[in-house]
Amino acid sequence: MTAPRSPKVAGIQPAISPPSQTPPSESRAASSTDTADQADASERLSDLTALHELTAELARTESLDAALRETLRAGAALLGARRGLIALEPGAAPGTAPERTIGLGLGHADLGQIETVPRASAAYARILDGTADTEQSAGPSVGQPAGPSVAPAVAPPAPSGPSAPSSAPSPGHSRAAEHEEEAAEHPHPESPDADPAGITYPDIAADEALDPRHREVAARLGFAASYAVPLDTRDGTRLGAAVWLYDDPSEPSARQRHLLCQYLRYATEHAARIGELARARAEMTALREELLPPALPRVPGVRLAARHRTGPRGGGDWYDALPLPDRALGLAVGGVTGSGPTAVAAMGRLRASLRAYAVMEGEDPVAVLSDLELLLRLTEPARSATALFAYAEPASRRVLIAGAGHCPPLVVGPERVEPVETTLSAPLGMLACWEAPSVEVTLREGETLLFYSDGLLHRTGDPMDRAFARLHGAAAGAPPQARDDPDALVEHVLHTLLPGPLADQTDHPEDVVLLAARF
Template sequence: MSAPHLPKVAGIDPEVPVSTQTAAPLREIPAAPGAFIQDRLAGWVSDLTTLHELTERLASTATLDAALNELLHAGAALVGARRGLLVLERAGTTTRSTTLGLGLGPADLGHLETVERSATALGRVLDGPPEAADARDGIATPDLLGDQDLDPRHREVATRLGYAASYALPLASEAAGRLGGAVWFYDEPGEPSEKQRHLVGLYARYATEHLARLTELERARADIATVAEELLPSRLPRIPGVRLAARHRTGPQGGGDWYDALPLPDHALGLAVGSVGGSGPSAMAAMGRLRASLRAYAVMEGEDPVAVLSDLELLLRLTEPARTATALFAYCEPAARKVVLAGAGHTPPLVLGDRRCEYVETTLSAPLGMLACWEAPSVEFSPAPGETVLLYTDGLLRRTGDAMDRAFARLHSAAASVPKADRHDPAAVTDHVLRAMLPDGLDRSDSTEDVVVLAAHFD
């Protein structure tokens, strides 16, 4: 006869066998970890926190120069040094090397360059085989002046600059390879501890990956800027009675803002600015096609800006129906001081002189590619002797970060504040306007907008 099943109580299954052995009673409370272990744990937490903060700061850098400066400062803090030197050069490429110093002036860097590269720890890190232990773990020279085998020129430079020890570390990782190396200088004999070497090694491997990404990004940006510049006029024409100046910057992804200035029959001049929607290689290619087409239409019928833009509208609608663009074309007769212009969804020009600073009133029109048939009346005006006509793209306004009405007011104030001594120089006018509109400069990496400014000064 089988025994009855006992009921489950408090989630305990009575069918599960229970050990008949009982644990010994707890006679005393376990002692807390020793002070030594607590100190080591606290030290590890502090080191990890410091490393995390330094890598976060490095990751926030968006340009190569900023990342290199951050690396030098962080490395000096980790190894306990005051000065340092960094050389960035990718092995096996023809890319120009970059040298950066921390606490070292141009004269100091010049003295260091007089030392034969193979006689320095940094040179051995840069030129040694990647698989060598020194190339991975760094080279410490705890007492430079006490080294009997030290190169005499190196000893002279170390004495002159006042450093007595150094620690050199490669900038290398498995994925990125070796990008360069860094060395930090100590004012007194010494070397980093094992813990310091471990931390700076971890940081350097992370920094190498970040530098590799920024290097590729800047190379791509440089290629995009080169292509964009090649799609624009290589030089501005010289027409009696008018002087020209242009400024152009392409966004990091490459954009479609453009300008043109071309001589036309009977000593006339055609001026154009425009913007193609989108960014990247596709927008740049469309910009090149649009500019080339406008040049052809301007030569054939430039005296009628409406006809030029109407032809451009038809071409865009038939060949690239998904593309939109803005454009402004001006037909100028410098001898008669006559300008006839038409715009398709583009920002109005600005006229600057000794007696006025005002926008040219243009008719309201849609961008190219948005209407089945584009046509808007042209506008004619006469710039006075000594006045400058400023053409620009909306990227100049958008880069300010202001609302469009405030950006227009800001541009008007910038043009009105051009010193009288500079108003007869179109290059000085454009530079002043850009400095006033974009005090941080045209090369801000966080801006995706192109900028085009074209100035025509009538004598």
């Protein structure tokens, strides 16, 4: 059969010869390759979309518990499992017991039963104890009872020697080489070298190498297989171990293990950051609490109560109550500008200094604040502070008060609720020399003097005048039993101004201080 010829036009021979026909077999092969490439690209896009959605959900979590529960949920979706658990390393979760377990689809009783499995047989315990790191051989496939399967961390080496396949170039060699280079840079989900080193029990009931207690617990809780992986950060820090449980004998595919590995690279770093932040906050809170009074003193004729809420970085607000000579009582509230460790340290120094000045010059509150202002200018020239100090004589219910840029206290009693109008003055450290007169107030029997920080007003979100009006209304609306009990009064005022979780939130930058003294 002769190839077709293009007709001549006006006696001119065509400059471009017609293309030769492609054999049908090569056309079908090219079409098959294109279809495979499209399917591969579609699969990669689907995987990337799934990972993006799951990591976006994880990024919205703000607590360690929430991050770990989201990690469990995402891992179950990627592996096709329904239940799971995470066991943390000792010390991985600040402020908790040495070892903590979080479950997905498992109640406390279920977790308790799983924890009765001997550690030599439980996959998560082997990871935490480090005994799983010595496993080198891959286990059997599903249904072969010969012990756990430890996923290899790297792919087996290619065969060498005479039996190795020939590397002679083929017609499609260049295209195949390009695919191999691309796979080396971006491992395909089915590539075994991207698989995390996990422990697989593909058929627990049939695995006679497992501890009998392990098989008994699995049968009682209704799971037939498990897959466990360590939760390690990039720097090698082990946060714990995660285990996902299957209802039927099964094990994750190479693609599922690879997707889980990609997800855990982000999840572990996110959880580690949240854990470090929680640990820093806990340490800051502990340090701050150590700098505040461990307990309020007992002074005849006065009942005291206090509430304190700190921000995420730790602020500089404080309160104090100390017995003074001649059966007097010193009451103080104040705040240092700034936040963080330096502000907390400055607050501790000022509070300790104010206690010393109060013992020496307590009868003159102005002198106490003047000495404090001089100390602040000499030792903390870049800071300012607000303070309010009251010298109280419980026997006569006479109180002398001096304030430096601080909110005036409230007198709360059965017949009146009104502020004590202290002289308006600048905070300490703002002027070359601070001085302001004090004010004297005599309380009636059964009345309470309520001190508070401006952080209480700021947390309401209202302008200061409106927030103060709300504070006045909350104190005036306190029930009779609350007015007779300073502890009940500060609790009522706190939760009236900041209802619900606002009163106890730890992520607000403003500190809250309430100090009540009922005479």
